[in-house]
Amino acid sequence: MAPDPLALEIAKNPHGPLFLAIAEAITRDILRGRLKPGSRLPGTRALARELGVHRNTVDAAYQELTTQGWLKAEPARGTFVAQDLPDEMTPPVTIPAPVEPAIVRPPLAFTDGAPDPKLLPDKALARAFRRALLSPAFRTGVDYGDARGTPVLRHALSSYLASDRGVVADPARLLITRGSQMALFLAAKAAVKPGQAIAVEEPGYPLAWEAFRAAGASVQGVSVDAGGLSVAALEEAIASDPRIAAVYVTPHHQYPTTVTMGAARRLQLLELVERHGITLIEDDYDHEYRFEGRPVLPLAARAPADLPLIYVGSLSKLLSPGIRLGYAMATEPLLSGMAAARAAIDRQGDAPLEAALADLIRDGDLGRHARKARRIYRVRRDVLAAALTERLGKRIAFDTPAGGLALWLGCGEASADVWAERAGKAGLALLPATRFTLGRAAPQALRLGYAALDEAQIVHAVEILARSLPR
């Protein structure tokens, strides 16, 4: 195989002859570590053409370096960087070997609620990418980016949201993002001025807090009870902190406690938000995963049309955490503000992925995958609940979640942190409630994201859980 072309830097008007300047450039690269011992140099003709000099000049440079011992000419094979560079010539700047962060993780882990990447419909996705990339529309459309995302996906999402959860979203009011993380950052950019605050559930979702802070907002924790965010506590917080300009809530499956906000409290929340004129940010991160009962429609499906609202969702939970595709539906001027901020940090969307997912939605592949995943996760949830009851019985307390990909486990007498530490040593990673609080005392509880574990792994994990229960 041919060697990589060199990219020598040679002084325009070298002192002394040009061949020496070339020789110097080559030694610099050897010292810099760019040219490794034993690596082959381009032929003199090729390098001469590349540098726009006469071939004899390059010949002279190679000769010189061979004489000095930097290069080794091997008849009929070519010229190579010498293997045995004298010690005093070894690179002064040694390039450290690539250090990757070792993903140290116990063999088993209850995640914070991630789906199972093994269920990724990769063949359907690969087909969709192919169709998207080879379609004439892609070639012509690909250079005109809309900060709100590919129109075809916004239209597909619009129908999907309407039929799946009663959210009537004009495609022009939809913004496609890279995962919900970006949607939350943009929401804060649009809804809050630097110095203002966003009221958040506590315990709640720390990554949302990070996104809000990155946007210049501060976060104000509001307590959560068995019915989700406490509207009374929110009322107090707003009364005592005039900086609060928005509230962030996860009513469908509260993160991390998994409880669903009831109809009465939803109405109270909407009324309060409207009365105080603050922005409502609703995160419906895993709406698709509902196992029992009647569908609970998002606040966005019943909010008055003039309420400042940002509804955030994600397709990543449906496919795989690595497939980053989130979206937001917002009222004006919030949507325009989000689109402007998006243009500034990211210009436009991910054309191939967006076109591919539009294809998946239109073909019904996404819906089929959702139904399949729902069946599988429901079984895993039931296995988890049964195993917990059987092995830990009265020592713990939990409600089998009606939806979502995690179970909130009350630790009874035990300390959640101690339990997590002991389980970690025994090879099971756990997330205690202290991971989800700002400052207030955390309940003694664990969030058990079970979806990525198969039945056998769940039973094994519960076994470790039981064995590591603090006395």
Next chain:
Amino acid sequence: MAPDPLALEIAKNPHGPLFLAIAEAITRDILRGRLKPGSRLPGTRALARELGVHRNTVDAAYQELTTQGWLKAEPARGTFVAQDLPDEMTPPVTIPAPVEPAIVRPPLAFTDGAPDPKLLPDKALARAFRRALLSPAFRTGVDYGDARGTPVLRHALSSYLASDRGVVADPARLLITRGSQMALFLAAKAAVKPGQAIAVEEPGYPLAWEAFRAAGASVQGVSVDAGGLSVAALEEAIASDPRIAAVYVTPHHQYPTTVTMGAARRLQLLELVERHGITLIEDDYDHEYRFEGRPVLPLAARAPADLPLIYVGSLSKLLSPGIRLGYAMATEPLLSGMAAARAAIDRQGDAPLEAALADLIRDGDLGRHARKARRIYRVRRDVLAAALTERLGKRIAFDTPAGGLALWLGCGEASADVWAERAGKAGLALLPATRFTLGRAAPQALRLGYAALDEAQIVHAVEILARSLPR
């Protein structure tokens, strides 16, 4: 085909019989516009299962609505929303039809330097996506996101940068972003505190200014001359404005003037940056497109190892504006700062695209495409230069750019803005220098991004240019 499942919201304890609650929910959806006239409803058995009620209950609800005229039962075909809803029943809230921003553009346009999307190697890309998605590594690796991007792509880029341009970049010091826009935003987040300023070239790159402002930095224009950024002017700016904590520069092909910064000035710039201890942000946005002369290595290839430096590049210029893939190489603690900010706004990278592009680089497809594109664009550049000289001769002034995808045209006596306005009316979009300035007087010049036009279009465009030259 089966109708979409409904997502009815029914009060938990309805006043009166359940079938009426169901009927009300359906009428609500009709009024809300979610159920369109003529659309088919699910069968009573399916809806009963979905709602967890007895089939007779749904039958009763459908009966009731048929009697009221909301629904129309068609024997053997199913139940439909009535086409002829009485006027007083038409939706009070009318959903506006999707309004897409019409991409109004003249048939011809000189862009700001975008590549030709028609050259996108779509088949190779589709193959690469397929290989990436179906590889076992993808399934297992896809859930563990590194805020710096997929390791395999960082390793591929590392060798690519070393052999292509003498930049020795340890993969651990590389950060993959969605296009260089995000890299610039993250660079400002990491390099300057809110309230501090970044010195930028003027005329310069407005999208970079937007990214910097979004990160809380202000921008301070520094003049550009025939040798690129004026180091003397930068020195003055730093002396008079203590807020300046970084400088943003495009030394390879200055944006928008296309001039290449010479060796002497590069050394002055490095010396000045080091002396003042400010961060150097080098944007090498189209390094690959060099048509003549010896390769000019980036500042990053010769900067002292301890200089606070962020080197930004992009693969989008090589492939298509719609393929968003940028990268940054930075010294510590800048890289960690960028990675942390990235996690907060975007969590992690685009696994499928990153794996696919790593594949393209390893297979040499990217290199082959670059060589092919370079040949094509060089011809287009020469056609443009020849046509300009032939049709406009002495009325204009320009240097044929040694690289990049645009030509900077001096307008002589004419006003660039007037010329752009007249050409626009004649069907040719132009970008006058006023588009690239902050406040200082703009030169009478146009940036002619020619790469997306084929030879015939270029000749035609120059024809319009000549015809619309202001008297």
